[in-house]
Every structure is written in structure tokens, then in C-alpha cells.
Amino acid sequence: MNLLIMGLPGAGKGTQAAKIVDKFHVAHISTGDMFRAAMANQTEMGVLAKSYIDKGELVPDEVTNGIVKERLAQDDIKAHGFLLDGYPRTIEQAHALDETLASLGIELEGVINIQVDPASLLERLSGRIIHKETGETFHKVFNPPAGDYNEEDYYQREDDKPETVKRRLDVNIAQGEPIIEHYRAKGLVHDIEGNQEIDTVFADIEKVLTKLQ
Template sequence: MALNLILMGLPGAGKGTQAQKIDDEYQVPHISTGDIFREAMANETEMGLAAKAYIDKGELVPDEVTNGIVRERLSQPDVLKNGFMLDGYPRNLDQAAALDQMLADSKRHLDAVINIDVDSAVLVDRLSARFICRVCGATYNRISNPPKVEGTCDVCGSHDFYQRDDDKPETVKNRLAVNIKMNTPLVDYYQGQGVLHTINGQRKIDDVFEDVSTVLQSVSES
């Protein structure tokens, strides 16, 4: 089943987990922008080299280079055969318009945008629950992955834990605010195109995936 998808959701919404389940069930290639940037630079493609020149100077990669890297990836045989699941792209309306043009040029269309929706207060709790063993570096989550014995590292037995600045609630709130500001125009854009499907992500993983599967079955039959 070849499906052309975009996966959206704020940090901590469970996007990565659902992407893996979609890949396993439907064999739709998961295309993370981070992964394809690294791949394009390692393979020294034209766009990969262009991106590296900006990154090496500590500059943001401009949209036209990002779009070029995505275009390269969407032209590869596995995508042409099985479709794609974009994760982390598009990040703004100009990139969304560029994607529309790429698909039109290759006589393809977007089947669905899956938006995993979780209340930001829940995400703050999820993301700020992470802590790390200072001795061996093992990572835990107070909600989803606590140590087997409270206060004791499963790996090395240490009782010395810390929390990274990035995982502290105030930092997490700021990061979410930036992502909400960036995502909202895209949600509106795809809502306007009639391809947006918002899924309640505040449930068990399998329940969320059941709703995702219902959407994918529906669009594959239409």
C-alpha cells in the first residue's frame, strides 16, 4: 500500500512511536529530516554538500536547500514504490508549498497529514520527567520508564541522578511554545486542504495507533 503521509505533533506527543508502528504495519518509509540531512551529506549529493557548507559555518540551512534534499529523497526507488511518511518537514508554509509543487511535478498527491494532538500541559509533564544517572548515564522517565527500585539506577546501582537543563519544566514550556507557533499555520494549511486528521495522543500507544490505522485504511480506499 503506497501512502504519502506527513506526521505532525509537538515534542513528546509520541510521533516517533507511531511512525515506527506505521512503518512496521504498512511499510511506508519513515523520512526524518535529520536522517536525510545526514545521509545527503555523507553521500555528498549536490544538496548535501550545499547543506554542509551552511552547517559548517553555523548557519541555518535555507529552505531551498532543505527542499532540494527532500526532493532528492522523494525521488528514490523505495519512496516511488511504497510512498513516504515525512517527519519534521515541512516546517513552514513556504516548505509546504514547495512540497505541493514536488508532488505535482511527479504526479503524486498527499494522502493524509496525521497530527498527534496532546495537551501542552501533559507534554510538559512527559518531557520534564526525564532524569539521568550521573555515574553511568542511564536515562529514565519518572512517568514511563522509572528505575525498578526507586532512587536506584538499574544499570550501576548508583543513587546519584540529575536532570539536564533542557528537560527542566521552564525550558520545556519555552520549547513547546516555539513549536506551537511553528505548527499552527501548518495545521490550518492542511485543514484547508482537507487532508488533516487530528488524533488524540493522550491515550495508550495501541489505542492511538488504532485511530491512525483507521485513517490510513480510509485514505487508501478512497
Template structure:
């Protein structure tokens, strides 16, 4: 039986790491929205060219084009053992479209894994990064401080800065937008008995153990 999955989670929840573990163990392709667009555009498919027309002008690609590109991708041979969707669906309309296309392709969803982490913890995780002004070495207030406080391990400089989008206020806003987007999807898949919540505040290995237990029980 194929393993057809969606991965949900806020920025910084560790989706990328868990996605790689799933791909390595279950041999399903990791399909992210960005990769799909790039592939369709570089292959010059009719939908890819349509998408390019929007992205080149800095516009959002409309749902009908996005949905079409997703369907084309899910219809490829490498999805026979299953697939792992990341970054799609983003809206309830897209979730409905996905439901229709998985029915048409006879590839129904097996599960939706939601890596759940408190936004406060994610703010700490995401806003802890700071960078050496001189050489660009990256540090983190929680996970990777310089060996000598205030001195870059690489070049010895004492000047550091924080990128605008790593500052706490920017991070909080980004999380707020994502919470607003994810909440209806979580309810949607909960109502369809497809949702599995995993506590993403634990260590990477513990999170993976929980994800793996869910997937091996399907």
C-alpha cells in the same frame, strides 16, 4: 495506491513510536529531515555539499537547498509504495514547495496525521526525566521512579540531577516555539481537507488504533 503521509505533533507527543508502527505495517520509508541531510551529505550530492557548507558553519540550511534535498529523496524508488515525512515541512513556504514537488513527481499527499496532545501534559511528560549523578541511569517522575525512593536502582547512589533542557521552563519554551511553528501548518492542511487529528493523550495502543483506522480508510 501509494500512501504519502506527513506526521505532525509537538515534542513528546509520541510521533517516533507511531512512525515506527506505520513503517512496520504499511512498508513506507520514514523520512526525517536529519536523516535526509546526513544521507545527502555522506553521498556528496551537489545539494548535500551545499547543505554541509551551511551546517558546518552552524547556519540554518536555506529553504531552496532543503526543498531540493527533499525532492531528491522523494524521487527515489523506495517511495513507490509511499512515504512518511517527519520534520518537514516546517513553514508555509516549505508546505507550498512540497505541494509543487509532489505534483511534479505525481506523488500527491494522502493525509497529514497530527498527533494532538495538550502542551500542559507534554510539559509533565518531558520535564519528568531525572538522572543518577553517579552512573547516568535515567528515571521519570511519572513512568519510571526508582524502586526505593531516592536510591538509584543500578548503583545505589542518592544523588540525582536534571538536564537543563529537561527542566520545566526549558520544556515550556521548546513547546511554545513548536506550537507557533505547527499552528499555521495545521490550518494549511485543514483548508486542503488533508488533516486528521488524533488524540495523543491516550495510551500508545489506542493512538495507534486511531492512526491505523485513518490510514486503512484512505
């Protein structure tokens, strides 16, 4: 099976990706792993990517697309299929992926789209607080400190502040919607309700993938 998994930050994509790989034995291709492997193996695109990263610059799309193509051309993909996680991030990358798959003679069979209400993701992602003295991490809603704690004893990282999280979600929604619609038009998207217990979410995914096998 050749699959994509999509979902907003905090939707549980990473957890479900690991379960899919474990159950269906497809190759898990995450953007970060791909870049690290390409640079470690000094592939043509890996060397090029490193030259940008070393200068503190963003890696251009054509290099990212090239690294994806190198990875999808490897033997384990032909044997077991893949689950692509974290790519494509833009509609331009989605079009590039279409071209890559066509050139390799690979057919995309499904897009798992984990849907969670952005408001609940905002609560989930912006609730982390850290104790100033001990560095211990808590969550205001899901794992609060014991008793009536004093908020002044805790701080939030910039990344965890509601306004930062909301900006990140807004950017992801704006980038992700055209990609979902692109694949929806091809009849590939399977929407999964992500606001459930982890095992229930996976049971829903499993039903979809069993039919695709």
C-alpha cells in the same frame, strides 16, 4: 500512500511513524536521515548542506527543500509512497512542499496529526532526572527512584528543565498551527488522540489509513 505525520515533541510521533512504516510499507522519510543520506551520497544539495553544517550555520530553507525534492524523486517513493516526518517545520516549507509534490506529479493523501495536551507533554518531557553519582536516568512521575529519594542527589539537563521544555513546546505550537490549518483547508488532516496507550493510538491511525488505501 503519501502521508505526513505531525505532533508536538513527546507526542509519540516517532513510535507511531515506525508502526505505520512497518504495517503499510511506505518509505519513512525523516529530516535527519535525509540530510545524512544526501551528504553521504554527495548529491548536489547534500554537498551544499554540508558546506553550511561544517561552518556551524543553519541550513537555509531552499537547501532543505532541495534535499526533500531529491528524496521524493527517488524510485522507492513512486513504488511504495512515503511518510514524511519532521518536515515541513514552517508554513514556508509547507508551501515549498506543495510546489515540489506538484512538480513531481505526486499527490499528498493524508496528514496524521497526533494531538496531546501541551500541559501533559510538559510533565512528560520535563520529568527526567539523572543521578549525580551513577548517571542513571529516572522520571519523577513515570519512573521515579525507589523509596523516598533525596532530590539533591539528582540533577536535570538544561534541555529537560520545565522552562526550556515549555519554550520548545511554545515554538513548536506557533510553527505547527499554521501548517495544520493549511492542510486542514485541503481536507487532509486526520486528528488522532495521542494521550492513550501506544497500541490504541496506532489502532486509531490504522483505521484512518485503511480507509485511505
